[in-house]
Amino acid sequence: MRKLILISAAVAFLGACEVRRDEAAGTGQRVAPAGAVSQDEAEKIVGAAHAAFTSGDAFQIMEHYAPGASVFDPAHIDATTDRATQTKWTADFVAMKPSDLVTQPREVRVLDADTIVASGIAAFLAQMGPNRQRLRVRYSQVFERQSDGRWLIVHEHMSMPPGPAGPGA
Numbered sequence: 001m002r003k004l005i006l007i008s009a010a011v012a013f014l015g016a017c018e019v020r021r022d023e024a025a026g027t028g029q030r031v032a033p034a035g036a037v038s039q040d041e042a043e044k045i046v047g048a049a050h051a052a053f054t055s056g057d058a059f060q061i062m063e064h065y066a067p068g069a070s071v072f073d074p075a076h077i078d079a080t081t082d083r084a085t086q087t088k089w090t091a092d093f094v095a096m097k098p099s100d101l102v103t104q105p106r107e108v109r110v111l112d113a114d115t116i117v118a119s120g121i122a123a124f125l126a127q128m129g130p131n132r133q134r135l136r137v138r139y140s141q142v143f144e145r146q147s148d149g150r151w152l153i154v155h156e157h158m159s160m161p162p163g164p165a166g167p168g169a
Helices: 002-016 039-054 058-062 083-093
Strands: 065-072 099-112 113-128 131-145 153-158
Touching: 039 099, 039 113, 039 131, 058 083, 065 083
Parallel strands: 065 153
Antiparallel strands: 099 113, 113 131, 131 153
C-alpha cells in the first residue's frame, strides 16, 4: 500500500509539472518554460554532470552537487545530506574505476526557470574484484540553478533495477 501511495504521489508531481509542446511547428518537442534554459542547454548541463562520473576524481564529481543535497546511494539504505559522507560514497564509486558510461534511456525535463529533472538508466563498466562488469542503475536527479548561475544537483536517487522476473512473478 505504501508503495502505491509513493507511486501515486510521484505521478501527481510529474503531472503537475507543465510540459508544453511546440504545437505551432507540429514537432511535439518540449519547449522550456518562459525564462528557463532551452531543452538543448538542459541536456548539456545534465551531460556535463554525467561525464564527470567517469573522471576518476571524486572531488570533480562532487562539484556537481549542491551543499546539503539529498542523496540516495544504491549501496546504502538511508539518504544523506552530509557532504563528507557523500564524498566518501563517491570515492568508493571512483575506486570501482567506472568507464564507458551510457545513460539510455535518459529523460531531461525543464520544469521551470530554475529546475531541471533528469532520470533514466545508467550503465557502466566497473571493477568488481578481479573482473570488470557492466552495472546498471536507475537514477533521478533534480538540478537547481544556484544564485551564482551554476546548475547543481540538489536531490539524487539511485537504485539497482530489479532483476528479471522469476517463475510465478
